[in-house]
Amino acid sequence: MNYAITPTAECHLPGLYRALDVVARELRFLALTAAPPWEESLAYHRNILGKNFPNFVALCDEKVVGWCDVAPAFAQSRAHVGVIGIGLLPEARHKGLGTSLMQAAMAKAWARGLTRLELTVRADNLNAIKLYEKLGFEHEGVQRRGSFVQGEYYDVCCMGLLRSEDP
């Protein structure tokens, strides 16, 4: 298998959309339970790309098997903040691709001038929480019953990372 991490280009967007839909439909990991309408997804990614925010895909022999994007936070006072989203198809997990995607997104975010990254993660998503902790993200609070899927409530953890000061 030939894996690669690369900046997202327009040609990757249909594959990214399919991957997002698969991961969302697992109902265990994302706030979405299915991909949003294609036009909405296109506008979301074009906004990120147009603002030169981080957006990377993981490819396996040219097929999109995962993504990591950093969306601009809403409102003027949050222009320094990026909101991370990440996911990999089931067969692409536990190979280090999540770490590589996050590292690429973090490097681009700091180079782009952002000084804070934040994310939310379901409290029972221990793999993802382990990954974020390994990369320095800190727990900042819990949205109690922040998620409701198939008749069950789940707590959602808020995590954040500040850009370290230059030496």
Ligand SMILES: CC(C)(COP(=O)(O)OP(=O)(O)OC[C@H]1O[C@@H](n2cnc3c(N)ncnc32)[C@H](O)[C@@H]1OP(=O)(O)O)[C@@H](O)C(=O)NCCC(=O)NCCS
């Ligand atoms: C979360 C996710 C992106 C992690 O990516 P990954 O490629 O599987 O993770 P990596 O192989 O890079 O491992 C990263 C770390 O996670 C932890 N980890 C990975 N697999 C693990 C497992 N089975 N059990 C416990 N910890 C695990 C380890 O701490 C690992 O660190 P290490 O490299 O020092 O061993 C991926 O599993 C995924 O897409 N999950 C479904 C979607 C999702 O949860 N998205 C995030 C929503 S907030």
